[in-house]
Amino acid sequence: MNILQINTSSRREGANSSKIASQIVEQLKARHPQATVTLRDLAVQPHPVLDEAALGALFTPAEQRTPEQAARVALDDALIAEVQAHDVIVLGVPMYNFGNSVQLKTWIDAIARAGVTFRYTESGPEGLVKGKTVYIALARGGIYRDTSNDAQVPYLKNVLGFLGMTDVRFVYAEGLAMGPEAAEKGLAQAHADIEAALL
Numbered sequence: 001m002n003i004l005q006i007n008t009s010s011r012r013e014g015a016n017s018s019k020i021a022s023q024i025v026e027q028l029k030a031r032h033p034q035a036t037v038t039l040r041d042l043a044v045q046p047h048p049v050l051d052e053a054a055l056g057a058l059f060t061p062a063e064q065r066t067p068e069q070a071a072r073v074a075l076d077d078a079l080i081a082e083v084q085a086h087d088v089i090v091l092g093v094p095m096y097n098f099g100n101s102v103q104l105k106t107w108i109d110a111i112a113r114a115g116v117t118f119r120y121t122e123s124g125p126e127g128l129v130k131g132k133t134v135y136i137a138l139a140r141g142g143i144y145r146d147t148s149n150d151a152q153v154p155y156l157k158n159v160l161g162f163l164g165m166t167d168v169r170f171v172y173a174e175g176l177a178m179g180p181e182a183a184e185k186g187l188a189q190a191h192a193d194i195e196a197a198l199l
C-alpha cells in the first residue's frame with residue numbers, strides 16, 4: 001500500500017482537515033504497517049493557479065514550449081505522476097465559504113489532463129486514474145452532511161469519478177464552530193466514519 005496524503009487547508013498549522021487526514025493515515029498504517037506514506041501539503045508548497053500563461057503552456061505542443069512553459073507543465077506533470085504512483089489517496093478538505101479551498105482547486109486543475117488522466121471516447125468520457133481508494137477528511141464549521149447545502153461532496157464525487165477514482169470514502173468532521181460540545185460530537189463522528197471507511 002502506497003499512501004499519498006494531500007493537505008488542502010490554507011493553514012499550515014492547526015488545520016482540522018489535515019488532522020483528520022493524518023488520523024486516517026495513522027489508522028491505515030496500523031492495519032498495513034508496510035505501507036509507505038507521501039505527504040504533500042499545499043499550504044506549505046502552494047501549486048500555481050491555472051491562469052492564462054498555464055493554459056498557453058498546456059496547449060502548446062511539448063516540442064514548441066519555451067523553457068518557462070515547459071517548467072510550468074512539469075509542475076502539473078509531477079502531481080499527476082504522484083497520483084499515479086500511489087494506490088491510496090487521503091485528502092484533507094476544509095469548507096471555506098460553502099466550497100473548497102483554492103489549494104484543492106489548484107490540485108484538481110493540475111491533475112485533470114485530457115489524454116492522460118481522462119479521455120473522450122465514442123461512448124463518452126473515460127477516467128484513466130483507476131484502481132485508487134480515496135479518503136476525504138472534511139472539516140466544517142457547520143453541519144451539511146446529506147443536505148442540499150453540501151456542494152463539496154457531490155462535486156468531489158463527480159470530478160474524481162470523471163478521472164476514474166470511483167472508490168471515494170468521506171469522513172465528516174462537522175459542527176466545529178458551533179461550540180465545544182458540538183465540536184466534540186463532530187470529532188467523535190469523524191472517528192466513527194474512519195472506522196467504518198477503512199480498508
Ligand SMILES: Cc1cc2nc3c(=O)[nH]c(=O)nc-3n(C[C@H](O)[C@H](O)[C@H](O)COP(=O)(O)O)c2cc1C
Pocket residue numbers: 009010011014015016017018093094095096097098099139140141142143176177
Ligand atoms: C475563510 C473561512 C470560511 C469558512 N466558511 C465556512 C462555511 O461556509 N461553512 C462552514 O461550515 N464553515 C466554514 N468555515 C469554518 C471551517 O470550515 C472550519 O474552520 C474548518 O476547520 C476549516 O478547515 P481547516 O481547519 O482544515 O482549515 C470557514 C472558515 C474560514 C477560515
